[in-house]
Structures are given as structure tokens and as C-alpha cells.
Amino acid sequence: MPSPGDFQGPGAFERLLGWLRETDDSALQALWACADQVRREHVGDEVHLRGLVELSNHCVRGCTYCGIRAARGQLERYRMAHDEVLECAREARARGYGSMVLQAGEDDGLARDDITSLIRLIKAETDLAVTLSLGERDEQDWAAWREAGADRYLLRFETSDEQLFRRIHPPLGRRGGDRVGMLRRLRALGYEIGSGVMVGIPGQTWESLARDILLFAELDLDMIGVGPFLPHPDTPLGKAVRPQEPTQVPNTEHVVYRVVALARLVCPDANIPSTTALATVNKASGRQLGLARGANVVMPNLTPARYRSKYEIYPDKACTNETADAGHQALVAQLAAMGRRKGTGAGGRRRRAVLPE
Numbered sequence: 001m002p003s004p005g006d007f008q009g010p011g012a013f014e015r016l017l018g019w020l021r022e023t024d025d026s027a028l029q030a031l032w033a034c035a036d037q038v039r040r041e042h043v044g045d046e047v048h049l050r051g052l053v054e055l056s057n058h059c060v061r062g063c064t065y066c067g068i069r070a071a072r073g074q075l076e077r078y079r080m081a082h083d084e085v086l087e088c089a090r091e092a093r094a095r096g097y098g099s100m101v102l103q104a105g106e107d108d109g110l111a112r113d114d115i116t117s118l119i120r121l122i123k124a125e126t127d128l129a130v131t132l133s134l135g136e137r138d139e140q141d142w143a144a145w146r147e148a149g150a151d152r153y154l155l156r157f158e159t160s161d162e163q164l165f166r167r168i169h170p171p172l173g174r175r176g177g178d179r180v181g182m183l184r185r186l187r188a189l190g191y192e193i194g195s196g197v198m199v200g201i202p203g204q205t206w207e208s209l210a211r212d213i214l215l216f217a218e219l220d221l222d223m224i225g226v227g228p229f230l231p232h233p234d235t236p237l238g239k240a241v242r243p244q245e246p247t248q249v250p251n252t253e254h255v256v257y258r259v260v261a262l263a264r265l266v267c268p269d270a271n272i273p274s275t276t277a278l279a280t281v282n283k284a285s286g287r288q289l290g291l292a293r294g295a296n297v298v299m300p301n302l303t304p305a306r307y308r309s310k311y312e313i314y315p316d317k318a319c320t321n322e323t324a325d326a327g328h329q330a331l332v333a334q335l336a337a338m339g340r341r342k343g344t345g346a347g348g349r350r351r352r353a354v355l356p357e
């Protein structure tokens, strides 16, 4: 049976590598059981629901994996008005969610002051925690938004392999993409920080994925989001032929569960979502399996139906066509069937008190 202590100190990297490549079913059952137990001990049976609002699909970047990249000419672009976002915040409250996530492409049309006033409006009307996921921005933007009341910031580092990162995320002027440095600055500003990776990016090796997991621990992440890379046909990476080398990590749900379970073991009290990308590769049970193997958060999509299909970072995204209400009912039933319950409160990270030796 693995234990969290296996992934600290000498030998941690090799053990992570071993588990990432593990395919033996009975060994994996032990990994799932351990991740589930550590999840229960550290963050309990509550599943925190975060209402996701995809504010804008404008983006200045050219990430080679992403369906809303700037160069994708044929995509109709939108930017939500403040009252539309407030309507989503009310819906989140009405359903008993503790927080909402405002996500967008890296959209320079979302001015610092616009977001500042949006955060203030949400905070004036609700007690929701506000998480931002707006990409690489100036430090002054982040400072102003924090000052306005934003609680958390999500910025996936996508891969700890710097060369691979530059390949999939071409630098843009002086925005060089030092996401690890940015996460540290966000934390210094007082945000809870979330990050994570895609699993199975062409060119991603098992070794780099093991280093990704060590970096989760080193950054002491408050939130960790992991999903499979899903090729989008209108992107360079979606058209590329997939490398066949044995070093290439496959973009399957199976590897994602291993990363979720290992993330739980290296960061026992982090908030870990069972992601939409995971629910997309296995529509029947991806979400439940993520929750059973270490995850404790779900991010139901509250984006109004008229915009949802346009936020197409990858194709065939789960829940794109269901109404928010039907999705919510199904989710609550699913949690009950698993013996889990909807979280109460904002669902921030509760650090385990460090006991004196």
C-alpha cells in the first residue's frame, strides 16, 4: 500500500515514476484506496462545487493545443456583460455553491478596472469566494483584483518541462511565461493558488510528468487541476501526428487517475477537482472515478448556453448542451450515490495544523 511519506525525500521521484507507469490492476486498486483514504482524512466527504463562468473567449495567445487561440479565425468571439455574470453569481448562490470561477482566454479587452468592478459587484451581492482564471497578466492587475476581494487564482503551468512549455505556449513579447514565478507572486499577494497540467501533451515524457507532481508539492499548491490533453482539430497540436515513442505519456483517462491520486498523496489537503476534461474522455463515469481516486471538487459550468459552445478549448466538452439545472440535479444525485455530500461554505483550503514533533 503506498503512503504519502513515499513521495518525500530520496527516492520520491523514482517511486512517482513507478506509479505513473503502473498498469497492474491490483497495485492500482491499492493506489486508489490510499488516495481515497487520504482524501477522506484530510478534506473529508464534502465535495465543493465551484460555478464556472467562461467570461470571454477572446485570446491574444497562440497556444498550440487550445481551441480558442488567437489564430483560430473561424471562431465567433464573445465577452460577457457584467449583468450576465451577476446573473450567474445569483444562480451559484441559489444552488448553494460556495464559490465561482471567472475564466477567460488571455483577453486584453478585459481591462483591469472592468474586472475590479465585476469582483466588487459580486462581493457586494453575494458571499461567494471568487476565483480568477484569466491567464498571465500584469502584477498590478493581480494586485488590484486581490484588493477588490478576489480570493484565488488559477494558472496551470501545463508542464514543468520548460522546452516543451515554450513549444506549446509560444512566448508573446515580454510575457515570457514563467508561470512558476507568477504563481509565487500570486501567493505573495495573498491569493490561494491553483495550478496543474495536461496529461499526454505530445512530447510529454513520464519523467517530466513525475517532476510536475513534485512541483505541485514544492509550490504547496492550494488547488490542483489535471485533465487529459484533448486534441482540437483546428489547432497545430490537434493536427499533428502523435509520437509513438515509449517515452510519450498517453492522453488517456487511466493516466489522469494516477496523476490525481498521486497529487492527493503529495498534497494531502489541497482542493483537487474532478475536471471537465476527465468527464469528457469518459462521459459515463469519469467524474465519479476522479472523485473516488482523490478529487474533492467539481466545477459545474454556469456559462449561459448561448456562449457555452463558443468556449471550445477542446472539442465535445462534457455538459456543453445540458441545461445548468439538469446538470446540477444529476450531480447532486451522483454525489449522494457515492456517499459524498455537497460542501458548505466557501471551501477554501484548510491547512492541516502542523503538530510539534
Ligand code: 5AD
Binding pocket: 065, 066, 067, 156, 158, 197, 198, 227, 228, 229, 230, 231, 232, 277, 313, 314
Ligand atoms: N485539451 C485539454 N485541456 C486543455 N486546456 C486547454 N486546451 C486544452 C485541450 N486541447 C486546458 C489547459 C488550460 C485549461 C483552462 O484548459 O490546461 O490551462
